[in-house]
Amino acid sequence: MFFDKPVTKDAKGGAIAIGNFDGVHCGHRRLLIQLKSLAKRTDGPVVVVTFDPPPLRILRPELSPKPLTTHESKCRLLREAGADFVVALRTSHELLQLSAEDFFDQVIVGALGAKGIIEGPNFRFGRDRRGDVDYLHQRCRTLGIEFELAAVEMDSGDWISSTRIRKEIELGAIQAANRLLLQPYRIHGVVGTGARRGRTLGFPTANLDAISVLVPAHGVYAARVSNVEGIEASIAKSAMHQPVALHIGPNPTFGEDAKKVEAHILDFSADLYGASMELELLSEIRGVQKFPSIEALRAQLSKDIQTTREICLAHKSHPVQSLRKELP
Known part of the structure; x- marks a missing residue:
């Protein structure tokens, strides 16, 4: 019916x-x-x-x-x-x-x-x-x-409500949103092609397109791969649960205004083009900013990666517990 x-x-x-x-x-x-x-x-x-x-x-x-x-x-x-x-x-x-x-x-x-x-x-x-x-x-x-x-x-x-959580995500307050959710906030998309600038900088990224859920505010976030489909099984398996330094927004250092969702998967180098990928966001790190030089950008990206490692390690030790609370 x-x-x-x-x-x-x-x-x-x-x-x-x-x-x-x-x-x-x-x-x-x-x-x-x-x-x-x-x-x-x-x-x-x-x-x-x-x-x-x-x-x-x-x-x-x-x-x-x-x-x-x-x-x-x-x-x-x-x-x-x-x-x-x-x-x-x-x-x-x-x-x-x-x-x-x-x-x-x-x-x-x-x-x-x-x-x-x-x-x-x-x-x-x-x-x-x-x-x-x-x-x-x-x-x-x-x-x-x-x-x-x-x-x-x-x-x-x-009140805990979807509207309240949406506002937190729109502000980029991922930790505040995650406290109210039953699992860390997740975004889903298809890996497309980008400018491949990250590869020349030493920080290759997978560009997520066709994202069907709410995308957080511009900024850099610590995330983790939670699912990969539509690609060779061995490659998908190697990407699973890897830490991700996630950049959402434009690239002002290069004079670009287009909003992008770029995922640098740590300790991973395989090509994920065309794959369907899901990321769970763990914490906000910083806002989008313009750097005076490529060297300054590289230095900040290295700091972002270290921060991402620390956040992912801490989350592995103390994951979200909401779903684990026993139902009567």
Whole structure:
């Protein structure tokens, strides 16, 4: 019907939560803990319902922000955080034209057979977003479906939300964003050709193009290779988990204004052209700057590489622990 694939029998009759779940952060983990408790009481699976693509991309594409995760990564993270099933609604004008009543009857009851629902206080659904949690609670009570408001996860006095994390990434505050996420922030792209200037400087780079997620602010970052596909297996294996000094932005030293994403993979020299590569960002290092000479640039790049090594080593000893927190 409205799903990207048929909902299996095992995924029906569960406790559900519906939303975009962009980024899959610590607030989402809190909701999943609560959802798992509800699923135990109602004797059903933990089911997360998400949208592909997010509704705003269909309704107002000019206002739709770049996502924090790909759809595939989002589904994987939700399962790792405790979902038994992640089902995706195929977002279309037909789906978005359903009234709140029809969405409840056809999707929540008809397709999913929900026994319990948890949603946040700002949840809206149905045509023109006319359905809210009060309406949802009323319909659930009528049909004997358990309803709960999602507990809010706070950090430093503010809600943890995808919007908040997006703002941190737009500022280049990767450490602040990572503290709220269930894994270090990742960008995905295809390795293309660049000016090959880095090779002549002694610091060859892989230029990432076609990046589908939000790119952080201009700057230099410590990162690490988290996945490589579409290339010879032995080369991909040798690149995995290698530290990366990542430069995002223009190259003012050479008078270039074009924004580039250039990854210098430490202790690695093979050609990755055409490969699909994913990097996990660990920390910001410095901003983009213009250097008075090539020698000054080389000296700074050497410092950036040493800083990257230290950050990656420290992260290896003290990785992000969010996903390792035990679910009840």
